[in-house]
Amino acid sequence: MEQMEEPTGLTFDKVTTEDGVLVKFNGEVDETADFSTLGDLSGKVAFDLEKIERFNSEGIRRWVTFIRGLDQVSELVLEKCSVPVVAQLNLIRGLKGRVWVKSFYIPYVCVETGEEEVHLLYADDVKDPSDPPMPDAGPGKTLELDDVPERYFSFLRDFTKPS
Secondary structure, three states: OOOOOOOOOEEEEEEEEOOEEEEEEEEEEOOOOOOHHHOOOOEEEEEEEEEEEEEOHHHHHHHHHHHHOOOOEEEEEEEOEOHHHHHHHOOOOOOEOOEEEOEEEEEEEEOOOOOEEEEEEEHHHOOOOOOOOOOOOOOOOOEEEOOOHHHHHHHHHOOOOOO
């Protein structure tokens, strides 16, 4: 009999900063995700999504409902979006203008060793999604994006900083 993995759940810490509120998320966004204690967010809000490990279908539904319900938030900035977050942003539509991405992780693979690694990139540094900036791989290493650039960066069309 196959053992089912227990969901690790989603946790978050809310901190007031001089710029507004920062919410750091950690874990999996699944059917157990409860955003009810974050319903009072207002003004400028930033979400640190570096520690989001995965979404399931019910989790993404809950996430989108939560984001759409943040009526008192004037600006929602997504920072340090993990690779699973970027994958979901590439599928979500209808949040354009309300939410923008400041920074995100990009998956790379080393051509010589096959090792995978991720590097943080700021959205402002992506001038041409078909030719993204490459991180310094170090001596004797060549990194390649572990995805199709146009597909991976397609979320930037909908989630760029309002001018």
